[in-house]
Amino acid sequence: MPLSRLAASYGVATSYSPSPGRTVPASDAAVIAALAALGVDASTPEAAGAALAARETELSARLLPPTVVLWTDAPLPPPLAELPAGSRVRVDLEEGGTAEWTVPGGPGGPGGAARPPESLPPGVHRLRVRCPGRSDAEAHLIAAPRRIRTPERRAHGLLVQLYSLLSRHSWGMGDLSDLADLAAWSGRVLGAGFVQVNPLHAAVPGAPEGPGSDPSPYRPSSRRFPDPVHLRVEAVPEFAYLRGAARERAEELCRRAARLREGVLEQGELIDRDAVWALKREALELLHAVPLGPGRRAEYNAFLAEQGPALEDHATWSALAEIHGPDWHSWPADLRDPDSPGTARARREAMDRVDFHSRLAWLTDTQLAAAQRAAREAGMDIGLVHDLAVGVHPGGADAWAQQRHFAPRMSVGAPPDAFNARGQDWGLPPWRPDRLAESGYAPYRALLRGLLRNAGALRIDHVMGLFRLWWVPEGREPTEGTYVRYDAEAMLAVLALEAHRADALVIGEDLGTVEPGVRETLREHGVLGTSVLWFERDWEGTGRPLPADAWRADCVATATTHDLPPTAARLTGEHVRLRHDLGLLTRPLAQERAEAAADVREWLGLLCRLGMLPGGIGCEEDEIRAVHRFLLATPARMIGVWLPDAVGDRRPQNLPGTWDQYPNWRLPVADATGHPVTLEELAASPRLHALMAVFREGERRGGAEGASARTAPPGAHPV
Numbered sequence: 001m002p003l004s005r006l007a008a009s010y011g012v013a014t015s016y017s018p019s020p021g022r023t024v025p026a027s028d029a030a031v032i033a034a035l036a037a038l039g040v041d042a043s044t045p046e047a048a049g050a051a052l053a054a055r056e057t058e059l060s061a062r063l064l065p066p067t068v069v070l071w072t073d074a075p076l077p078p079p080l081a082e083l084p085a086g087s088r089v090r091v092d093l094e095e096g097g098t099a100e101w102t103v104p105g106g107p108g109g110p111g112g113a114a115r116p117p118e119s120l121p122p123g124v125h126r127l128r129v130r131c132p133g134r135s136d137a138e139a140h141l142i143a144a145p146r147r148i149r150t151p152e153r154r155a156h157g158l159l160v161q162l163y164s165l166l167s168r169h170s171w172g173m174g175d176l177s178d179l180a181d182l183a184a185w186s187g188r189v190l191g192a193g194f195v196q197v198n199p200l201h202a203a204v205p206g207a208p209e210g211p212g213s214d215p216s217p218y219r220p221s222s223r224r225f226p227d228p229v230h231l232r233v234e235a236v237p238e239f240a241y242l243r244g245a246a247r248e249r250a251e252e253l254c255r256r257a258a259r260l261r262e263g264v265l266e267q268g269e270l271i272d273r274d275a276v277w278a279l280k281r282e283a284l285e286l287l288h289a290v291p292l293g294p295g296r297r298a299e300y301n302a303f304l305a306e307q308g309p310a311l312e313d314h315a316t317w318s319a320l321a322e323i324h325g326p327d328w329h330s331w332p333a334d335l336r337d338p339d340s341p342g343t344a345r346a347r348r349e350a351m352d353r354v355d356f357h358s359r360l361a362w363l364t365d366t367q368l369a370a371a372q373r374a375a376r377e378a379g380m381d382i383g384l385v386h387d388l389a390v391g392v393h394p395g396g397a398d399a400w401a402q403q404r405h406f407a408p409r410m411s412v413g414a415p416p417d418a419f420n421a422r423g424q425d426w427g428l429p430p431w432r433p434d435r436l437a438e439s440g441y442a443p444y445r446a447l448l449r450g451l452l453r454n455a456g457a458l459r460i461d462h463v464m465g466l467f468r469l470w471w472v473p474e475g476r477e478p479t480e481g482t483y484v485r486y487d488a489e490a491m492l493a494v495l496a497l498e499a500h501r502a503d504a505l506v507i508g509e510d511l512g513t514v515e516p517g518v519r520e521t522l523r524e525h526g527v528l529g530t531s532v533l534w535f536e537r538d539w540e541g542t543g544r545p546l547p548a549d550a551w552r553a554d555c556v557a558t559a560t561t562h563d564l565p566p567t568a569a570r571l572t573g574e575h576v577r578l579r580h581d582l583g584l585l586t587r588p589l590a591q592e593r594a595e596a597a598a599d600v601r602e603w604l605g606l607l608c609r610l611g612m613l614p615g616g617i618g619c620e621e622d623e624i625r626a627v628h629r630f631l632l633a634t635p636a637r638m639i640g641v642w643l644p645d646a647v648g649d650r651r652p653q654n655l656p657g658t659w660d661q662y663p664n665w666r667l668p669v670a671d672a673t674g675h676p677v678t679l680e681e682l683a684a685s686p687r688l689h690a691l692m693a694v695f696r697e698g699e700r701r702g703g704a705e706g707a708s709a710r711t712a713p714p715g716a717h718p719v
Contacts, residue, residue, distance in 0.1 A: 002045065002048045002049045002052045003028065003031060003032070003042055003045075003048045004031075005052055006035065006040070006042055006048050006051055006052040006055060007031050007034075007035060007042075009052070009055050009056070009059065010035060010038055010040060010055075010434070010484075011433060011468075011484055011485035011486070012031055012034045012035055012038075012482060012483075012484050012485075013026060013031075013468070013482050013483040013484070013485070014026050014031055014482070016415055016482070016483055018415060018416060018417050018513070019417075019513075024415075026481075026482035026483075027480055027482075029473070029476075029480065030471075030473060030476070030480050030481055030482040031482055033409070033410070033471075033473035033476075034407075034410070034471050034473070034482055034484055035051075036409075037407035037408055037409060037410045037432070037471070038407065038432060038434060039434075040055075061135075062137075063079075063083075063129060063131055063134055063135070063137035064079050064127065064129060064137040064138070064139040065079060065139060065437065066139055066140065066434075066437040066438045066440075067139060067140040067141075067142060067437045067438075067440055067441065067487070067490050068080065068127060068139050068140070068141050068142070069142050069144070069489050069490050069493045070120060070141055070142065070143045070144075071143075071144060071145070071146040071493070072119060072120070072121075072122060072143055072144065072145050072146070073119065073145075073146070074146060079139075083103045083129065083131060084103065084131055084132065084133075084134075085103055085104065086102065086103060086131075086132045087102070087103040087129055087130065087131040087132070088100070088101075088102050088103075088129070088130045088131075089101050089102070089103070089127070089128070089129050090127075090128045090129075090130075091120060091125050091126070091127055091128075091141060092125060092126040092128070093120070093121065093123065093125050094123035094124050094125050095121070095123060099120055120141075120143045121143065122143050122144055122145060122497055122500055122501075123143055123497070124140060124141070124142050124143075124440050124441075124445065124497070125140075125141040125142075125143060126138065126139075126140065126141065127139045127140065127141040140439075140440030140441075142440070142441070142490060142493045142494060142497060143497075144493040144494070144496040144497035144500065145496055145497070145500050146496070146524075146525065147496070147524075147525055147526040148495070148496050148499045148500070148505065148506050148525060148526035148527060149499075149500075149503075149505065149526060150505065150526050150528065150554065150637060151193075151381065151382070151505065151637050151638065153381070154636075154637055154638070154639070155192075155193030155194055155381055155382055155637070155638050155639075156191075156192060156193060156638070156639040156640075156641065156695050157186070157192045157193050157194030157195055157196060157380075157382070157385070157638065157639075157640055157641070158182070158186055158190075158192055158194075158195050158196070158640070158641055158643050159195075159196045159558065159561070159562075159640045159641065159642050159643060160174075160182070160195065160196070160197060160198075160642075160643040160644075160669070161174075161197070161198045161217075161562055161653050161665070162174045162175075162176075162178070162179055162197045162198060162200065162230065163198070163217075163271055163273065163665070163666075164271070164644075164653060164667060164668050164669050165178050165179075165182060165643070165668075165669060165679055166178070166261060166264060166265060166668050166669075166676065166678055166679065167181065167678055167679035167680060168261075168678055168679075168680055169232070169234075170232070170261060171233065171257035171260060171261060171276050171279060171280060172257060172260030172261050172263070172264060172271065172272065172275065172276040172279075173229070173264075173271045173273060173276050174230075174679075175230050175231060175232045176230045176231060176232055176235075176364070176367040176368060176370070176371050177232035177235050177367070177371075178232075178679055179195065179197065179230075179371045179384070180367075180370055180371040180374040180375075181374075181679060182195055182679060183195045183371060183372075183374050183375035183378060183380065183383065183384065184374045184375070184377070184378045185378075185683055186378075187375055187378025187379050187380040188378045188379065189683075190692045190695070191379075191695065191696065191699070192380060193380050193381045193382050193638075194375075194380060194381075194382035194383060194384070194385050194456065194457065194638070195375065195380075195383070195384055195385065196384075196385035196387070196457075196459060196556075196640060197384065197385070197386065197387060198217045198387055198562065199217040199218060199220065199223070199386070199387040199388065199389045199461075200217070200226045200227060200230055200368070200386065200387075201217065201220035201221070201222060201223045201224075201225075201226065201227060201389060201392075202220055202221045202222040202225050202226060202227045202228075202314070202318075202396075202397065203217075203220055203221055203227050203229070203273070204219075204220070204221040204326050204393045204395060204396045205221075205274075205277070205321060205326050206274045206326070212273075212274045213273060213274055213277075213326075214393070215273055215664065215665040215666055216654075216664065216665050217387075217389065217665065218389045218390065218461065219389070219391075219392070219393050219426075219427065219428065220389060220392055220393060220396065221317075221326075221392065221393055221395075221396030221397045221398065222314055222392065222396060222397040222398045223388065223389055223391075223392055223398060223447055223451075224310060224314065224398060224446060224447050224450050225311070225314050225361050225364075225397075225450065226361070226364045226365065226368060227364070228280070228284065228360035228361070228363065228364045229273060229276060229277045229280060230364060230367075231280060231284070231360075231363055231364055231367060232367065233250075233253075233254075233280055233283045233284065233287070234254075235367060235370075236284075236287055236363055237296065238287045238290040238292070238296075239287060241290050242286060242287070242290065246286045246289065246290075249282075249286060250283055250286055253279050253282055253283045254283075256279055257276075257279050257280075260272070260275055260276060260279070264668050264676060265668070265676045265678060266676075270663050270666040270667065271665075271666045271667065271668060272666070273666075284356075284360060284363075285356070288355075288356050288359060299362075300359065300362050303361075303362045303365065304358060304362075307361070310401070310446055311358055311361055312347075312354070312358070313338055313397070313400075313401035314357070314361065314397045314398075314401065315353075315354045315355070315356075315357035315358040315361065316338070316343070316346075316347045316350075316354055317338075317396070317397035317400050317401060318353075318354075318357040318397065319347075319350040319353035319354045319356075319357060320335060320343075320346060320350065321397075322353060323350070326395060326396070327394075327395030328395055328396075328399070328400040329394075329395060336400075337403075338400060338401050338403070365453075365454065368384075368454040369453075369454045371384060371454070372384045372454045372455065372456065375456070376456075380456070381456075382456035382457050382505060382638075383455070383456035383457075384454065384455050384456055384457075385455065385456065385457040385458070385459055385505075385507065386451050386452075386454075386455040386457075386458055386459070387458075387459045387461060388447075388448075388451060388458055388459065388460045388461060389461055390412060390426065390428055390461050390462045390465055391412050391426065391428030391429065391430065392428060392429070393427075393428070394411075394427065394428070394429045399429055402443050404432075404435055405431055405432055405435045405436060405439070405443050406429040406430065406431060406432065407429060407430050407431070407432050407471065407484075408429075409473065409474040410429060410430055410471045410472065410473060410474065411425050411426065411427055411428060411429060411430075411471070411472045411474065412426050412428040412429070412430045412465070412469050412470065412471065412472070413425040413426050413470050413471075413472045413478045413481060414426075414470050414478065415470050415478070415479070415481065415483075416478070416479050417512075417513055422477070422478060422479060423470075423472075423477070423478030423479045423481070424478050425472045425477075425478045430469050430471055430484070431443075431444070431486075433484065433485065433486045433487060436486070436487075436490075437487060437490065441490060441491070441494045444491070444494055445494050445497075445498060448494065448495060448498040448499075449498050449501070449502075452498055452499065452501075452502035452504050453502065455502070455504055456504055456505065457504055457505035457506065457507060458499070458504060458505075458506050458507070459507040459508075459509060459530075460495075460506065460507070460508050460509060460527075461509050462509060463508030463509055463510050463522065463527065464510060464514055464515065464518055465486075466486060466488055466491040466492060466495070467485065467486060467488040467491075467515060467518055467521075468483045468484060468485045468486060468515070469483070469484060469486070470482070470483055471483070471484050488521065492521070492522075492525050492527075495525075495527070496525060496526070505528065506526070506527045506528065507527070507528045507529075507530065507556050507638070508522050508527045508528065508529055508530065509530045510522065510529045510530055511530055511532065511535065511561075523552075523554050526554075527554075528554050528555050528556055528637060528638065529552065529554060529555040529556075530555060530556055530558070530561075531551060531552065531555040531556070531557045531558070531634075531636065532557075532558055532559070532560065532561060532564065533557070533558070533559050533560075533603070533627060533630065533631065534559075534560075534564075534570065534599070534603070536551060538550075544602065545602060545603055545606050548610075548630055548633035548634045549633075549634070549635070551634035551635060551636060552635075552636075553635035553636060553637055554637065555636050555637070555638070556636065556637075556638040556639070556640050557631045557634050557636035557638070557639050557640070558631070558639070558640040558641075558642060559624075559627050559628065559631065559641075559642060559645060560642050560645065561642070562652070562653045562654050563652070563653075563654050563656055564652065565578075565650075565652050566642065566644050566645055566649050566650055566651065566652065567624050567627060567642070567645045568620055568624065568645065568648045568649065568650050568672060569650040569651070569652070570596070570600065571600055571620055571623050571624070572620065572650070573593055573596055573597060573600075574650050575596070575652070576589070576592050576593050576596050578652075578655070579592075579655075580592070582655070582658060582661050582662060583661075584655075584657055584658070601617075603627075604617050604623060604626075605617075606630075607623075607626040607627070607629075607630060610630070610633075612626040612629040612630055612633075613626040620648070620672075621648070621687060621690065621691075624645060624648075624691060625690065625691055625694050628641065628691065628694050628695075629694055629698075632694065632695065632698040639695075641691070641692070643669060643682070644669050644670070645691070646682070646685065646687065646688040646691050646692070647669065647670070647671045647672070647677050647682065647685055647687055647688055648671055648672030648687060649669060649670045649671065649672070650670075650672065650674070651667050651670065651674070653665060653667060669682070
């Protein structure tokens with residue numbers, strides 16, 4: 001009993017529900033380990049009892065929690081509304097100035113106040129309370145708009161993994177100039193309103209003499225800063241000023257990059273991020289030796305000042321990783337602490353390398369800004385949609401620089417469910433909810449602000465993590481974990497605040513098992529969901545495909561995602577054959593094939609009855625167009641077209657459940673035969689233009705504007 005009460009007071013679950021009506025207890029070992037990661041000793045019944053007594057004393061004496069949320073234009077939250085009469089409240093505003101008020105009522109009289117003297121501006125302020133007979137209290141006060149804006153008119157756009165989009169100018173993988181080109185072309189020619197890309201976070205580099213880097217964009221070194229591997233080297237202004245031997249070497253690197261590119265495009269080689277980075281890094285070293293002009297120097301210095309210690313820590317980790325390897329746990333002991341005298345000394349000794357990596361962050365930021373600018377200038381209402389991964393690599397820059405905010409010896413994952421009886425361990429250390437609250441969510445705020453500075457929208461992978469995460473103790477199976485709760489109101493308030501500041505939209509990836517009430521709360525705050533056609537069925541009724549008009553409006557509707565089979569593979573059943581060949585099926589091949597074929601037949605039959613497949617079943621291209629006609633018939637505010645679907649690609653970019661059995665995250669966009677398709681070929685593809693004509697037809701019929709008018713909520717703001 002003391003253990004369960006102690007766990008509840010820290011947001012650690014003692015049970016979970018894998019399906020409606022079924023509850024599974026979490027093991028005591030998992031609960032004790034989670035509490036230990038939060039700095040609480042519950043290793044014995046006596047220790048748990050003592051910790052519970054201390055916790056209850058702390059909570060009863062606390063006047064304010066570490067962070068208080070105030071939704072603008074809303075009544076005061078309970079911590080302020082319930083203050084005793086005579087309490088004096090002072091708010092030091094983030095941008096300067098103060099707001100003060102006294103809780104009305106005499107001694108023993110009623111307390112509380114409906115509102116402070118005047119509405120507080122959005123921001124993260126400092127709250128101070130003096131209460132008669134109590135110790136003074138301080139807290140962070142997050143004042144945020146309750147609702148993130150949503151698009152008033154429907155937008156359609158492209159979904160693409162940037163590395164997979166090679167042009168005739170990229171260095172063996174897609175880059176930021178390719179992204180800008182794609183955005184400019186699709187905005188002007190296709191009428192696209194956005195381009196959504198994979199996470200562009202900085203990756204953990206491969207060890208010089210060891211294994212290569214993890215190609216997954218969802219296990220980065222840092223989510224705060226983008227990866228310079230995405231730079232177009234020739235687009236860096238200093239490239240034009242290379243002379244002599246440096247120019248000759250740069251031209252040789254360009255020739256080697258061309259061979260890498262041709263190896264992927266013509267010879268069927270996989271995208272090799274490490275090989276691309278080796279060439280780009282050497283070229284960028286040459287550019288680093290070129291002095292910046294006064295204007296460029298001033299711009300760089302302004303970036304350094306704006307990013308502050310966070311960039312210095314990131315660049316320091318990058319410099320030290322070159323010397324000691326990419327996992328800080330194996331570094332000399334005095335370098336494992338970013339604030340130690342040893343680290344300060346090492347930073348000074350490696351200052352040129354720290355400056356190099358800081359410069360790379362600046363250059364990448366400028367090319368990201370250029371890509372977003374190109375998108376908006378092409379008429380896109382939204383522009384770039386960046387992707388926020390769930391977490392970071394335990395050995396990377398963020399985990400090193402923000403150690404006190406991460407739970408030690410814990411990993412994020414997922415509990416067992418109907419699709420995976422063993423659960424999942426993603427190898428990502430979770431943030432500590434208590435430390436986030438103590439800091440006013442500072443690292444989370446900085447993360448969002450960095451991502452949104454060059455974006456029109458942000459997609460949040462596994463958005464359910466704003467509410468709770470499955471913590472797996474080190475050395476344990478995923479089945480032996482438990483959920484730990486976060487202050488979802490505070491997480492959403494920070495998200496709403498930063499989206500408001502950036503004038504951006506937010507999309508949550510909410511596929512799979514979702515805790516009751518989560519989707520409703522996200523919708524209330526303007527966070528769009530994600531709806532994939534093949535999963536949209538009347539699960540609580542007939543189980544048949546959900547009619548288009550029954551889909552939710554607050555979502556991005558798509559036919560597939562990077563973790564699912566491309567539409568052509570699903571229509572032909574090739575995704576089943578692939579999983580069979582890799583030994584991933586849990587049932588006989590014939591049974592899996594029959595079930596997949598029945599699913600497709602049911603959807604295609606519906607499309608035929610709706611008149612969306614006038615030529616009938618049998619032509620793959622017609623069927624893919626019909627799928628997108630159906631998406632257009634839904635009230636979804638955004639419709640995403642998986643770019644490989646436009647040219648008939650059969651291969652998923654990522655096949656969950658595989659590691660080295662399948663080339664995850666290393667495939668270029670390809671046609672139906674598996675031959676890579678360049679950006680230039682995409683732009684000229686008759687198949688792509690035929691698919692995108694579906695959206696022009698919808699616009700001519702007035703369907704898009706009509707759906708928008710029917711579904712836009714009162715008070716919605718235009719994009």
